Amino acid sequence: MPNKIVIIGGVACGPKAAARARRLEPAADITLIERGELFSYAGCGMPYYIQGEIPSVDELMSTPAGAVRDAAFFKNVKAIRCMGRTLAERIDRAQKLVHVVSLDSGEQSAIPYDKLVLATGADAVLPPIPGADLKHVFRLNHPYDAEGIRTAVANGCQRAVIVGAGLIGLEVAEALATRGLSVSIVEMLPMVVPAFLDADMAAHLQKHLAAKGVTVHTNACVTSLEADDAGRVAGVVTSTGCIAADLVLIAIGVRPNVKLARDAGLDIGDTGAIKVNIHLQTSDPDIYAGGDCVESIHRLTGKPCYVPLGSTANKHGRVIGDNVTGGDTTFPGVLGTVIFKAFDMNIGRVGLSEKDCAKLGIPYLVGLTPGPDRAHYYPTAKPMVLKMLSHAENGSLLGVQAVGPGDVAKRVDVVATALSYGAKTQDLAELDLAYAPPYSSAVDLLAHAANVISNKATGVAVAISPAELKAKLDAGEDFVLLDVRSPKEVAAMPFTDAHVVNIPLGMLRARLAELPRDKEIVAFCKISVRGYEAQRILHGEGFDNVCFLDGGLMAWPYPMKAVTA
């Protein structure tokens, strides 16, 4: 009797598990059940299809060699039976049967399994907002939704409102703005991408969105959607006012599809997703689950987390493909790695943020280092702001966030790798990373951030965070803000505040007499390197109440005219 493998869910994890199982066990009987009619499409590509960067939705359903992954493809190439437009209604664990119904014919049947795989994915949350069912109100679950949005744009929609400033929301905001629509984003919380970034880093992104003409309404709750006479959406009513709209995307998050699992009595985690062990087995050892419907273990905290991603789903599929054919492969968990693009900015994070550390009670040090992503004199160098967190007591690397036009992805991936091995922060200063001017600086930002943290840990560097400085300014404290930039730089990027004294770094040693010894001095420059140097010089000269502004003006997330001029 061949091993009967039944897989529910035809995208990412499911087809991957099926294909891997087939390669490992040529004689297995493999069935793939999918409620839609499309298999194995690249859901992550939908925003780029909306934007027009991907001309045809077929490309999202093709292999790199151009073959469309439909049922015939799976049958001919993989000898996998695909049942499209088929809903799995119930799992009979005792009999080891999946009860399904054809969405076209209504015909019911029961499919026997030896091993069952749940790859049921996640769906965009539909909040109970009056008007959410109006025409031209979308969620982005499926290529058909993307086609719907593209058609709406082709039909002349001009004012889009995105509900939710998460990843999907921002990606579609860019897509629609690029296509010429005026775009507003409504976010309930006080910042964009609240799930991923700290507020200071999110502020840089929000500035960039504003510069690109996207209006962001934070602290705004959507209460209803208004209709025109034809039943199309005409406006979004929020707690802070009404925004005219002829196209609305609701992107407030996704929720794992766990009904089938829950009804079958399988364990569901506190995250709301299916609980699995390191072999990706559910609480029934003959039922595996992977992809967007399961929770993962965070490799740093050891706690469950829910981070649905296509990359993780593919890894899950391979592990499950191994294990349903007798293998013993494990999945070690995730690091909360996220990356996305918003116009000219790359935004990434991995590991723990300040918010995460606060929640977990982990003491940390911050390295906040803006700078170019390659040799500053190389013409394609682009800036970014990198924020690194390190355990204040044991020196462990905790995480990184980075935003900017520069090459964020490379730094995030290096940190993701280091975190997988329990790296110490100082390790990052010692890595033999690839150096040549077109690719990086001789001292990469990662090494620089690690060095800043090491200097803080030993007390050599004494810094104040942008938020702390902002609070001092707002409170009207009496101190000196020492700007050590050149007059040319000051003119080009003025930081206007009554506290400011400007002494270029090269003159500081000669002009010490101009600085008070009885007041706190906060030194700063563009990126904090000279601010730090100034702090060292002043400490060396006996000034004992000196610090520098972490990250300098490039990392300053607030308006440059901090308070009254």
Add this chain to the structure above:
Amino acid sequence: MPNKIVIIGGVACGPKAAARARRLEPAADITLIERGELFSYAGCGMPYYIQGEIPSVDELMSTPAGAVRDAAFFKNVKAIRCMGRTLAERIDRAQKLVHVVSLDSGEQSAIPYDKLVLATGADAVLPPIPGADLKHVFRLNHPYDAEGIRTAVANGCQRAVIVGAGLIGLEVAEALATRGLSVSIVEMLPMVVPAFLDADMAAHLQKHLAAKGVTVHTNACVTSLEADDAGRVAGVVTSTGCIAADLVLIAIGVRPNVKLARDAGLDIGDTGAIKVNIHLQTSDPDIYAGGDCVESIHRLTGKPCYVPLGSTANKHGRVIGDNVTGGDTTFPGVLGTVIFKAFDMNIGRVGLSEKDCAKLGIPYLVGLTPGPDRAHYYPTAKPMVLKMLSHAENGSLLGVQAVGPGDVAKRVDVVATALSYGAKTQDLAELDLAYAPPYSSAVDLLAHAANVISNKATGVAVAISPAELKAKLDAGEDFVLLDVRSPKEVAAMPFTDAHVVNIPLGMLRARLAELPRDKEIVAFCKISVRGYEAQRILHGEGFDNVCFLDGGLMAWPYPMKAVTA
């Protein structure tokens, strides 16, 4: 008495050590001695200055904020005494004195030290070739050399010959070709960049150079340089013929400047560079050395190696700055990481190559995986060929080489990080690397390569290398080359050989009868994914002499018409 720190060498490691020491010890007496008149320039930027991408040589000597790092800068900002145009002639270790002479005045003096730092760098090797002293024959040691080459180009030089197909040679070849010169490269060995790549990977680079109009003469030894009537170089005579030239760059490698150290009786390693311990102390504990004049320990092999790089020099400088001021910082060694750009191609490597493994007697498995650097449907996706090596017995990751227009740097850096922690190859399939279509594929090439190796290790995948297939073809062996690509792909990229049978993968299960069961079958496609799938299908159907071509046609380094059509 302040700590007297004397540093010999004013570029990269030296100034870094000086600046770090100053920040840590405000009262130290720090002297920086440099034989030239420029301090702290970015030597790695010289090829880009020649190319014109960097308009002024001043940019190579400036901080990111635009301050020129001259003697006044070091004095005013860092309180470091700079002695330019000063040659350190002799170290008196007993008296702790450095004897120096001013190159301008001829004045001699002796500078006392408590801690001495040797950062004497390396110079381009000048081979004993007749004519090497002709006009318009250059080496690239110094910004003045770069200016000389730029002037020669401005004065109308049109035919450049580069002696040596190493990094500097290739970078300058691109620079000069971009400026419109016809460029030839002469290399003694049978391949380009022999120090860094395996022959198969170097072949891809050599193809690219040819496509960009650069003529590469391998296996060619330069015997002399010919002059015109004005004493300018006119031709390069090699073992395979004479090449007309009005500009010649000799770039056959660099040699560490160790005379001062050797004369002082300090230990010199087998690599020819100064031997240092993990604190970067020479055999005299009061004398430190770093940068291009020292050898490093390879973190994988534990053996000394000589890999001079600006990034390493900067790390050395920081470690030395710590240690000469009472610190206890160590340098863990290098991984032989190298990256460079050649026209539209990025070329990188880290860890061990096949050549290295052969030399060290390490058994290895190869993952040879061409593919796009981001989601294949994303418009900016670019290809590369990635070659991963894994220990055949213990599964340790050994190294990676990658070439192509795609984002090589990120993959090299991830592997450099993983290798620093003694990674297993399989770890790379489990890393939570940042995924979104503009940055990577859901299954990154690194994970793919690791999976290929894992499949080989378990016997699921059975592959043949391009070199092995080439040898079979050349030997006229009787076997079947099974091309499983679609007719459209075959037409677009024909692989013409009498052995070839074309059965698209989707038809393979139906057309098994067309294949012989008594002959070896080598399956292939564009990138080897379907070739592997075909191998699995055929194994499953009882064909027992089947393998696939590693890396498919994209990784095939030979002409596509392998033998007779």
